[in-house]
Amino acid sequence: MRFAILGAGNIARRFAAALAFETSAELVAVSCRTEEKADAFLEGSPHSKGARAYGSHEELLADSEVDAIYLALPHALHHEWAIAALRAGKAVLCEKPAMLNAAQMREVANVSRNTGMLFMEAMKPRFVPLHQQVMDALPHIGELTCVEASLCNDMLGLVEGAGTYHMTPGPGAGVLLDCGIYCASWIAELCPAGDVRLMSIAGVDRDKVDVYADARLLCGGMEARLECAFDRAKQRQATIIGTKGHIVVDELHRPQRATMFVDGKEPTEIVAPYDHDDFFSEIQHFVGLVEAGFKESPIMSLDDSIRCAEIIDAIRAGFAAA
Secondary structure (H helix, E strand, O other): OOEEEEEEHHHHHHHHHHHHOOOOOEEEEEEEOHHHHHHHHHHOOEEEEEEEEEEHHHHOOOOOOOOOEEEEOHHHHHHHHHHHHHHHEEEEEOOOOOOHHHHHHHHHHHHHHHHHHOEEOHHHHHOOHHHHHHHHHHHHHOOEEEEEEEEOEEOOOOOOOOHHHHOOOOOOOHHHHHHHHHHHHHHHHHHHOOEEEEEEEEEEEEEEEEEEHHHHHHHEEEEEEEEOOOOOEEEEEEEEOOEEEEEEOOOOOOEEEEEEEEOOOOOOEEEOOOOOOHHHHHHHHHHHHHHHOOOOOOOOOOOHHHHHHHHHHHHHHHHHOO
C-alpha cells in the first residue's frame, strides 16, 4: 500500500519511522507548504528513501500512485483536507483530534460513507496491545459505574515558547483538543450510548486558550470525569470503576501497563509492551482495513470519532457559558 503524508512536522517523522516496520506499506510522497520543506523532511528521514516531495497538498492528492494519506496538519486544517483527500479517492488516517467539533466530524463521516473511502482517527490508545487486555478484564470489576481520565502535563512554557498552533488563539488551539481528546476516547468507549451532559466545569485559560480543564459529565447516564492540562503535572491515568473493583491504566495516551483491583483479591498487573512503538499497531490495523476493503474501522469507527467530539463540544460549551 502506498502511503503519503500531508504535513511534515515532528509527529509525521515518528509516523514515517513506524511505517517502516509495516511490510505491506511504503511511504511514497510527502507534501508541505513548500517543496523545500518537503525535501528537508525527506532528507532528514532515513525511512523515506525514494519518496516524492510536493510543495502543495493539491499536487499530492492528484498523484495516482498514492493509495492513502496520513493527515498530520494542524488541527484546524483536518476538516478541509480530509474531505479533499476522500474525494480524491484516498483512504485517510487522520491524526487526533480528527476534527474541531462534532459537526465537522459528522460532515467528514458523510463524505467517507458517500465516497466509500476509509477514514479513521489515529487514536493510538485503542490500538496498542494493552487495550484489548484491559477490555477483556472488565467483567472482573463488575458493572461499570464511572470512568475518570486525566492527562495533565506541566508543559506550558514549552508550548508557549514553541509558537505553535497549540497556544495561538483560534479554533484549533488548547489543551482539550490536544490532550483532552485522549481522555474523551476512553470515556466515549466505556460509557453507554446516549446524551452527553456536563455537570460541572473548572478550568484555566491563557489569552482565551484553554490550558486546564476539569469536567464532570454524564455520558449515557454514567458518570465520567475528564481532566487535562498544559500547566500542571499529575499521574496520567484512566480509572475504570465497577461494582466489584476498578482498573487503573497508566499513561492513558499510549499505555503499556494497567493494574486491576478486585474487591477481596490482590492487585493484578496487566502488562503489554508495544509492537515496535506506539504508532505501529494503528498503522497495521489501518493498512489491513484498506487491503481487505473495509470502509470503517471496528475499533475506531466514524461514530466513535463523533462521540469523542461531542464530549469535547460539551466541555467547551461549559467554558463558554461560565
